[in-house]
Amino acid sequence: MLKIEGLKKRFGNFQALSGLDMEIEEGALYGFVGPNGAGKTTAIRIITGLLKPDEGTVEIAGIDALREPRRVRDEFGYVPDEFGMYDNLKVREYMEFFASAYGLDGLVARNRCEELLAQMKLEEWADAFVDSLSRGMKQRLCLARALIHDPKLLVLDEPTSGMDPRTRLEFKEMLKELCAEGKTILVSSHILSELAQMCTDIGVIDAGRIILSGSMSEILQKVNESNPLLIRVAGGKREQALNVLKSDERVRTVVIRGGEIAVRFGGTERDEADLLRKLVGAGVAVSGFFREQGDLESIFMQITNHDTEKVVLRSEE
Ligand SMILES: Nc1ncnc2c1ncn2[C@@H]1O[C@H](COP(=O)(O)OP(=O)(O)OP(=O)(O)O)[C@@H](O)[C@H]1O
Numbered sequence: 258m259l260k261i262e263g264l265k266k267r268f269g270n271f272q273a274l275s276g277l278d279m280e281i282e283e284g285a286l287y288g289f290v291g292p293n294g295a296g297k298t299t300a301i302r303i304i305t306g307l308l309k310p311d312e313g314t315v316e317i318a319g320i321d322a323l324r325e326p327r328r329v330r331d332e333f334g335y336v337p338d339e340f341g342m343y344d345n346l347k348v349r350e351y352m353e354f355f356a357s358a359y360g361l362d363g364l365v366a367r368n369r370c371e372e373l374l375a376q377m378k379l380e381e382w383a384d385a386f387v388d389s390l391s392r393g394m395k396q397r398l399c400l401a402r403a404l405i406h407d408p409k410l411l412v413l414d415e416p417t418s419g420m421d422p423r424t425r426l427e428f429k430e431m432l433k434e435l436c437a438e439g440k441t442i443l444v445s446s447h448i449l450s451e452l453a454q455m456c457t458d459i460g461v462i463d464a465g466r467i468i469l470s471g472s473m474s475e476i477l478q479k480v481n482e483s484n485p486l487l488i489r490v491a492g493g494k495r496e497q498a499l500n501v502l503k504s505d506e507r508v509r510t511v512v513i514r515g516g517e518i519a520v521r522f523g524g525t526e527r528d529e530a531d532l533l534r535k536l537v538g539a540g541v542a543v544s545g546f547f548r549e550q551g552d553l554e555s556i557f558m559q560i561t562n563h564d565t566e567k568v569v570l571r572s573e574e
Pocket residue numbers: 268269271273291292293294295296297298299300447
């Protein structure tokens with residue numbers, strides 16, 4: 258649905274995007290995550306045609322977005338990171354204004370606006386002034402506006418920032434529903450755990466390029482692999498355990514930590530079960546065997562700390 262290749266953008270001496278590649282499959286809920294200043298908004302502004310890249314290509318629904326900006330406009334809806342000011346405009350008027358901008362008018366426009374306001378739970382606010390809405394409601398209105406022409410792709414730039422936890426959760430549920438209805442969604446955030454609960458795919462951007470991407474389950478697997486296996490051995494068989502561990506090629510490092518052996522182990526759950534079987538088979542009395550649970554946020558801190566290697570392959574001294 259969206260394919261970006263080799264996107265570069267420079268502001269003066271500052272390279273904001275340095276060869277960004279990204280691919281989003283139809284029907285995906287893609288989380289675009291990176292720290293402040295990583296280049297998320299710059300990339301999104303290029304995707305939505307508000308900014309020209311120095312190099313690279315953008316394809317949306319098979320259309321070359323840089324060559325055919327007018328044609329591609331019908332294919333996506335955009336929720337920017339900042340809500341513009343609309344003094345003296347009521348919610349319904351605001352929606353009808355955008356409907357007409359997309360060439361809808363009369364009864365068709367009216368029905369579409371009412372339908373979207375109802376879907377976004379804003380029907381009771383149709384006659385309220387836009388500026389009187391809470392932040393959460395404004396974001397839902399922005400989403401309603403972005404959906405006016407029923408686009409295939411939705412692009413949202415940090416839509417949940419500044420929302421309270423409940424509003425945040427409701428907004429995420431709404432995105433999931435839209436995805437279930439067949440929309441492809443690109444949503445940015447600087448909080449990885451925020452996206453982890455709803456996204457099917459993740460791309461991590463840092464300093465203008467993607468440093469980690471894949472399906473949510475692949476990412477979780479990688480995160481999981483970066484956490485050590487903690488093994489407890491009863492009955493003084495530690496030496497035997499160490500011999501088994503050292504001879505296993507999936508074991509990267511072994512560190513004795515108090516009463517436990519901490520093992521960096523690059524394998525799936527099935528490999529873990531296999532390792533446990535080998536230990537028991539060698540006569541080691543294993544009394545504890547589990548993965549330490551690292552939280553997503555600390556992993557994110559590590560990978561965006563220009564230390565990608567460290568996450569997957571840490572050798573402790
Ligand atoms: N118009 C501009 N002129 C100069 N520098 C810019 C401009 N727009 C963005 N930048 C710089 O490019 C870098 C990337 O900015 P961008 O807004 O894309 O980051 P971001 O990932 O969206 O960050 P945030 O999480 O803070 O929204 C920043 O260092 C920013 O200062």
